[in-house]
Amino acid sequence: KFYSLSRYTKCFLFFNFFVGITLFGFFYTTKQLVLLMTPRPCHAKTNVMFLKTHKTASSTVLNILFRFTEKHNLTIALPADQRFHLGYPERFNTSFVEKLQNKMQNYNIMGNHLRFNPSEVHKVMAGDTFYFSILRNPIFLLESSYVYYKNMVPAFNRSKDVNEYLASPLKYYREEDYKKNIYAKNIMWFDFGYDNNAEDNKNYTQEVLKDIEQNFHLILIADYFDESMILLKHTLCWDLDDVIYFKLNSRSNDTVQTLTAESRERIKTWCSLDWNLYLHFNQSFWRRIEETIGLEELEKEVNHLRMRQKELMETCLLGQEAVVKTRIKDKTFLPFQSGDANILGYNIRPDLSNKTLKNCQKIITPELQYMSYLYSRQHPHKKRKPLHRALPWNSSLEKTQVPRQN
Numbered sequence: 370k371f372y373s374l375s376r377y378t379k380c381f382l383f384f385n386f387f388v389g390i391t392l393f394g395f396f397y398t399t400k401q402l403v404l405l406m407t408p409r410p411c412h413a414k415t416n417v418m419f420l421k422t423h424k425t426a427s428s429t430v431l432n433i434l435f436r437f438t439e440k441h442n443l444t445i446a447l448p449a450d451q452r453f454h455l456g457y458p459e460r461f462n463t464s465f466v467e468k469l470q471n472k473m474q475n476y477n478i479m480g481n482h483l484r485f486n487p488s489e490v491h492k493v494m495a496g497d498t499f500y501f502s503i504l505r506n507p508i509f510l511l512e513s514s515y516v517y518y519k520n521m522v523p524a525f526n527r528s529k530d531v532n533e534y535l536a537s538p539l540k541y542y543r544e545e546d547y548k549k550n551i552y553a554k555n556i557m558w559f560d561f562g563y564d565n566n567a568e569d570n571k572n573y574t575q576e577v578l579k580d581i582e583q584n585f586h587l588i589l590i591a592d593y594f595d596e597s598m599i600l601l602k603h604t605l606c607w608d609l610d611d612v613i614y615f616k617l618n619s620r621s622n623d624t625v626q627t628l629t630a631e632s633r634e635r636i637k638t639w640c641s642l643d644w645n646l647y648l649h650f651n652q653s654f655w656r657r658i659e660e661t662i663g664l665e666e667l668e669k670e671v672n673h674l675r676m677r678q679k680e681l682m683e684t685c686l687l688g689q690e691a692v693v694k695t696r697i698k699d700k701t702f703l704p705f706q707s708g709d710a711n712i713l714g715y716n717i718r719p720d721l722s723n724k725t726l727k728n729c730q731k732i733i734t735p736e737l738q739y740m741s742y743l744y745s746r747q748h749p750h751k752k753r754k755p756l757h758r759a760l761p762w763n764s765s766l767e768k769t770q771v772p773r774q775n
């Protein structure tokens with residue numbers, strides 16, 4: 370009885386079947402259209418090279434890259450043997466990088482100090498690597514450089530203060546000290562691999578700017594650091610937490626020298642190559658923001674970033690702010706000190722759970738310590754970097770990371 374359906378019912382079912390197919394097809398097509406119309410979900414970029422420039426908040430960026438490297442189990446190109454830099458101030462070549470045991474493999478990340486040299490850098494990075502760097506207004510950069518490198522750079526050492534130096538730089542800046550004086554004139558130009566003593570003529574400058582645009586996908590601006598982090602996050606398809614930071618390697622306010630109005634103007638001509646570089650990429654930075662994120666969304670996201678940063682500072686820090694070197698309790702986290710600058714650091718709250726503690730420690734770890742730690746994890750068979758104090762998470766029990774294939 371059950372099987373003997375009336376002819377009418379059979380027809381009805383048949384009809385339904387076809388309507389079903391058609392409707393299904395319709396919805397299917399609609400779904401495809403909707404999928405096509407919504408922006409494709411992006412994939413976090415994991416092959417990234419950062420040209421670390423000097424005195425540009427680049428240590429803070431490097432900490433972000435170090436944490437990202439660990440989060441995704443990536444490989445990172447680190448200085449070979451006992452070195453702390455990738456051959457700087459020599460032009461980069463591949464011999465400055467510690468080799469992986471599997472020599473055929475490229476690195477995912479590179480960000481320690483090096484003098485840019487595209488053909489050699491390309492040899493250690495994957496073909497689809499994202500290249501970025503950061504610039505800072507040369508006026509503030511030169512003052513910072515002066516204080517930080519005061520005792521190391523002959524041009525600075527010979528003058529009383531930054532204003533005296535700028536009043537007549539040629540009195541202090543001598544050709545024969547060229548290599549030691551790189552921090553005293555157009556240091557960003559030098560870091561990008563060009564001649565910081567070159568004559569500033571329009572053709573040459575335009576040529577170099579074009580070159581940099583070809584070699585780098587993005588140039589951030591330290592004077593707009595939070596905006597830079599949001600643009601970086603968007604461009605690389607990273608999470609907000611990937612670009613949350615605590616300022617690293619900053620100095621106490623009392624070591625900042627006040628530039629006179631004349632000095633500020635003089636920097637624009639004394640460091641005219643850097644000044645042109647900065648003006649050019651400051652413009653393209655803001656153009657990029659308008660074309661991709663828009664100013665309104667940018668403001669919203671910058672506020673999110675600051676809220677999240679504040680929240681993390683409350684979670685992690687005693688006193689919720691950076692402190693001068695003498696007030697850093699755990700000397701393991703004491704940043705490298707230099708010149709007349711008093712480089713600030715942080716104190717972690719003592720009452721944190723293990724996991725929170727570790728995350729908090731990583732975000733405040735100065736670059737030399739963090740680099741040495743990554744080095745000993747990635748190259749367990751090599752002699753460790755000569756650092757005096759071991760980081761707390763350097764336990765031999767911790768799993769050695771398995772380098773990922775590119």
Ligand SMILES: *[C@@H]1O[C@H](CO)[C@@H](O)[C@H](O)[C@H]1NC(C)=O
Pocket residue numbers: 440441442768770771
């Ligand atoms: C990284 O490696 C660890 C241990 O080898 C593993 O537990 C973790 O899931 C890996 N994470 C990613 C993002 O691959």
Ligand SMILES: *[C@@H]1O[C@H](CO)[C@@H](O)[C@H](O)[C@H]1NC(C)=O
Pocket residue numbers: 459462463464
């Ligand atoms: C790399 O640079 C160092 C120092 O400048 C130099 O001694 C070495 O020969 C260079 N190696 C290559 C392969 O170019």
Ligand SMILES: *[C@@H]1O[C@H](CO)[C@@H](O)[C@H](O)[C@H]1NC(C)=O
Pocket residue numbers: 520521522523526527
């Ligand atoms: C800096 O100046 C001091 C005293 O004038 C001198 O002893 C020292 O050698 C100088 N350092 C450099 C790097 O020129």
Ligand SMILES: *[C@@H]1O[C@H](CO)[C@@H](O)[C@H](O)[C@H]1NC(C)=O
Pocket residue numbers: 570572
């Ligand atoms: C700059 O380039 C233009 C066109 O390429 C050329 O005519 C001019 O001579 C160059 N000027 C200098 C100073 O090199």
Ligand SMILES: *[C@@H]1O[C@H](CO)[C@@H](O)[C@H](O)[C@H]1NC(C)=O
Pocket residue numbers: 622
């Ligand atoms: C240092 O100066 C900056 C900018 O003027 C200010 O925001 C900050 O609160 C000052 N920090 C201290 C510890 O005084």
Ligand SMILES: *[C@@H]1O[C@H](CO)[C@@H](O)[C@H](O)[C@H]1NC(C)=O
Pocket residue numbers: 506648651652655
């Ligand atoms: C950088 O760009 C911003 C936005 O256009 C502008 O307000 C600022 O004056 C620029 N900085 C310099 C030094 O030109």
Ligand SMILES: *[C@@H]1O[C@H](CO)[C@@H](O)[C@H](O)[C@H]1NC(C)=O
Pocket residue numbers: 723
């Ligand atoms: C936290 O770390 C301490 C010291 O390293 C260890 O003794 C303890 O077992 C850890 N606790 C948890 C819950 O993992």
Ligand SMILES: *[C@@H]1O[C@H](CO)[C@@H](O)[C@H](O)[C@H]1NC(C)=O
Pocket residue numbers: 745753756758759760763764765
């Ligand atoms: C890390 O830990 C291992 C084993 O506990 C120890 O031999 C080594 O000296 C430590 N390294 C550093 C840099 O502290």
